[in-house]
Amino acid sequence: MEGLEVTVLIGLTILVGTMLAPRVRLALPLVLVILGLLLGFVPQLREIQLPPETVLLLFLPVMLFWESLTTSLRSIRRDFRYILPMSTLLVVASAFAVAGIGLLFGMPWETALILGAAVAPPDATAVAALGRLLPTRMFMKLKAESLTNDGTALVLYAIAISLALGGNVTPLSVTMSVLTSYIGGIAAGVVVAALGYLLLRRTSSTIVINVTLLLIPFSAFLLAEIVHASGVLAVVVAGLIVAYVSPRVTTASSRRQVAAAWPFGVFLLNGALFVLIGLEVQFVAHEISAAAIGRLVLITLAVWMTLLVVRYLFQVMNAPFQRRNPARPSRGARARSMAVSTVAGMRGAVSLAIALSVPAASATEGEIAGRDEIVFVTAGVILLSLLVQGPLLPAIVRWARFPVDHAEDEEYELAERTISGAALAALDDLAVEHGVGQEIRDKVRAEGYQMLEFSNARALAREQAIVDAEAQALDVMLDEPDPLGRGSISEAGDAGADAAPTTVRMPDATRLVDDEDGTEGEVRTLQMLATSVDVDVMQRSPLLRHEEHTRLKLALLDRKREVLLGLRRDGTVDDLVVRRISARLDLEQVRLQGIEDYD
Numbered sequence: 001m002e003g004l005e006v007t008v009l010i011g012l013t014i015l016v017g018t019m020l021a022p023r024v025r026l027a028l029p030l031v032l033v034i035l036g037l038l039l040g041f042v043p044q045l046r047e048i049q050l051p052p053e054t055v056l057l058l059f060l061p062v063m064l065f066w067e068s069l070t071t072s073l074r075s076i077r078r079d080f081r082y083i084l085p086m087s088t089l090l091v092v093a094s095a096f097a098v099a100g101i102g103l104l105f106g107m108p109w110e111t112a113l114i115l116g117a118a119v120a121p122p123d124a125t126a127v128a129a130l131g132r133l134l135p136t137r138m139f140m141k142l143k144a145e146s147l148t149n150d151g152t153a154l155v156l157y158a159i160a161i162s163l164a165l166g167g168n169v170t171p172l173s174v175t176m177s178v179l180t181s182y183i184g185g186i187a188a189g190v191v192v193a194a195l196g197y198l199l200l201r202r203t204s205s206t207i208v209i210n211v212t213l214l215l216i217p218f219s220a221f222l223l224a225e226i227v228h229a230s231g232v233l234a235v236v237v238a239g240l241i242v243a244y245v246s247p248r249v250t251t252a253s254s255r256r257q258v259a260a261a262w263p264f265g266v267f268l269l270n271g272a273l274f275v276l277i278g279l280e281v282q283f284v285a286h287e288i289s290a291a292a293i294g295r296l297v298l299i300t301l302a303v304w305m306t307l308l309v310v311r312y313l314f315q316v317m318n319a320p321f322q323r324r325n326p327a328r329p330s331r332g333a334r335a336r337s338m339a340v341s342t343v344a345g346m347r348g349a350v351s352l353a354i355a356l357s358v359p360a361a362s363a364t365e366g367e368i369a370g371r372d373e374i375v376f377v378t379a380g381v382i383l384l385s386l387l388v389q390g391p392l393l394p395a396i397v398r399w400a401r402f403p404v405d406h407a408e409d410e411e412y413e414l415a416e417r418t419i420s421g422a423a424l425a426a427l428d429d430l431a432v433e434h435g436v437g438q439e440i441r442d443k444v445r446a447e448g449y450q451m452l453e454f455s456n457a458r459a460l461a462r463e464q465a466i467v468d469a470e471a472q473a474l475d476v477m478l479d480e481p482d483p484l485g486r487g488s489i490s491e492a493g494d495a496g497a498d499a500a501p502t503t504v505r506m507p508d509a510t511r512l513v514d515d516e517d518g519t520e521g522e523v524r525t526l527q528m529l530a531t532s533v534d535v536d537v538m539q540r541s542p543l544l545r546h547e548e549h550t551r552l553k554l555a556l557l558d559r560k561r562e563v564l565l566g567l568r569r570d571g572t573v574d575d576l577v578v579r580r581i582s583a584r585l586d587l588e589q590v591r592l593q594g595i596e597d598y599d
Helices: 003-024 028-039 052-069 073-078 080-087 089-104 109-119 124-130 136-164 171-201 206-226 231-249 252-287 290-321 331-344 349-356 371-400 407-425 427-433 438-478 489-495 518-531 542-569 575-593
Strands: 503-505 511-513
Touching: 003 028, 003 252, 028 252, 028 371, 052 124, 052 136, 052 206, 052 231, 052 252, 052 349, 073 080, 073 136, 073 231, 073 575, 080 089, 080 136, 080 290, 089 109, 089 136, 089 290, 109 136, 109 290, 109 349, 109 371, 124 136, 124 252, 124 349, 136 171, 136 231, 136 331, 136 349, 171 206, 171 231, 206 231, 206 252, 231 542, 231 575, 252 349, 252 371, 252 575, 290 331, 290 371, 331 371, 349 371, 407 427, 407 438, 407 542, 407 575, 427 438, 427 542, 438 542, 542 575
Parallel strands: none
Antiparallel strands: 503 511
């Protein structure tokens, strides 16, 4: 099929899957894989191939870079003892365990090791797509692990290919390959991120900033490939560095554009990959002879179960080396957590790309035995992990009974109150610095106190909701109502129905009266403001007051960002909380400054 036809077909499949997934109550990746399998029954569509270089050189840098930008650095530092062995030693252990299974079923040693390298690493895109049900800390640990384990798998793959082609592999050469891959990948990521930082510091153009951000992952991958290092690790390191420095070297307009464009682009790439995985499974299944299908299905099941068992056992053996937590959970809770982590470790497009990269023939050394078997088993393992582990994950999470984690909400509320208080404290100094009059100063101060009161009220409401939920759960347990329980918000509203109407001041200064004709009151207020002719022409110009208001608000936003980044630097709030609050501040700044003209 022509490229345009394939593009339209995949786009329509993603559209249908997006509309169908909520109706059938399945995760979108699972629906897309199933649709890809169904499309594969059409012989012409089965010919649509997934070029491995497209995944490794085009799809992967973009997706890994975005996942790195949205990863918590504090979580990586806190759980580094967990992430490092899981992304290195576990990959090696899984690869050799799978190689042992391959030997039991009669595969050559080199072919079995290539298979092990292909299926060993959980995939970052699959984890990001299906792991949102997990607790935040577990999700971040699994995400950080899957971002870096591809580098280990690719090193193993290169060693296995060298063995299969008759290369001379020694312990020294393996050590040098590992060091070059990791150290070179980290260095390449740091160099490209540093160059990007220097360029971003010297521009405020939204287009220039976002083109630079788009080039960073590809440049990091390219530089790593030139020095024969891990391109995956280079992209991840560059992304983590850019995520940390971007609030200081990018603009609010550019960040809003990134927040809108990158998730959509990554969504399309992910969707295309899952559809192509389904098509590739059909293609491989039709390429294998019917006599060999049964044996390969058994190998696929054995490899898939081996990966699950090895991952669980490795976590059990790794547990004594983790940082001691004063509030250490019980042994049963740790076992349930390990079971959830085991099920959440799903394989994806990277594994298939590694399998498809196996050369079918070499002009000098000859053909690598068992390439079709490697591709078939790898595709089968991916299919099982998506279609079995994916639907099973929500049930396993419910079974694990994780306690509700309010840490992110508490940090968000703390940060909001802290930056609002700091802005109010600095308001007078900033007003003097920017030449703002007393009228605008008082108006902005009132808005600031309103925002602070809203933050405090939201925090109290959340805490009260937690208390009410616990009381309700206790009532259900005791099968008795709580005579001292507080009424709901609606009951409180009914009790105060006879009270005097209250006025709620909205962010746009519109007044709403909570009586029966409150809406009409709002309309009358707006009409009065719009039609009033009682204007004092001796007052300062509305344009001048608007300019002063804008200057002061922008100065306060800068002060809030400075305090927010200080909280992140001290480790008080998480990077994800900083991203949420920064997005709100950016929206407010864009409203004040207007949308930048890109022409």
